[in-house]
Amino acid sequence: MNSTRHDEFRDYVAARGPVLLRAALQLTGDRAEAEDLLQAALAKTYLAWDRIQDRAAVDGYVRRAMVNTQISWWRRRKLDIYPTDELPDQPVDDHTRRSDLRDALGRALDRLPERQRLAVMLRYYEDMPEAEIAEALGVSVGTVKSTVSRAMAKLRDDAALEADFPNASHPRP
Structure with missing residues (x-):
């Protein structure tokens, strides 16, 4: 090559x-x-x-x-992998809770306005820089920053998400 x-x-x-x-x-x-x-x-x-x-x-x-x-x-x-009568000493990962959290987050994202949802998805799921998102959406970088910021604030304050996971921490970016 x-x-x-x-x-x-x-x-x-x-x-x-x-x-x-x-x-x-x-x-x-x-x-x-x-x-x-x-x-x-x-x-x-x-x-x-x-x-x-x-x-x-x-x-x-x-x-x-x-x-x-x-x-x-x-x-x-x-x-x-062989079956055994002994249980492992390590705690088992709770895949169900993680799956439930992922589903609740998906529903919370669906409640965002389309532009905010798209900006969050491009920023955090596709890991696109703000300049690329601005170009893709046809807006300024400042608009991308404020849109993502407002969307994250809505997600943090989402009452339905809080009701599903009251003990989950909501870190602030």
């Missing part, structure tokens, strides 16, 4: 890495495993970089590589 393609791949990883890491985290549920999964998928993508004609499809290629790798790892791990 020549240096131009190497630079192109490096720029892609720098730009899309945080978003892809969040996708890997959704697949694994563990930050360290997510980092390993993303690294494995990016290694596969790097090897196939010359064959990927449509650069707009690279995210899909990486995500598919992550899913395939995760399934492979899961199958391999499944063979290594």
Whole structure:
């Protein structure tokens, strides 16, 4: 791979890495495993970089590589798990509570006005810088900042979210 393609791949990883890491985290549920999964998928993508004609499809290629790798790892791990009469000493992660919180947050986002919801999604889910969001929405950077700020304030004060999770902390950015 020549240096131009190497630079192109490096720029892609720098730009899309945080978003892809969040996708890997959704697949694994563990930050360290997510980092390993993303690294494995990016290694596969790097090897196939010359064959990927449509650069707009690279995210899909990486995500598919992550899913395939995760399934492979899961199958391999499944063979290594043996039943036991002893319970583990470590507390079990409460996936149900995390899922309920994610659902409640999704409903709270749905209650935001469309422009605020879009700004929050682009900023925090897609990890886009404010300048890119401003360009995508056709507004100024200041408008993006104030829109995101108002949306976050509404989410913090959302009574329905508070009712679902009264003990959840609501950090202020």
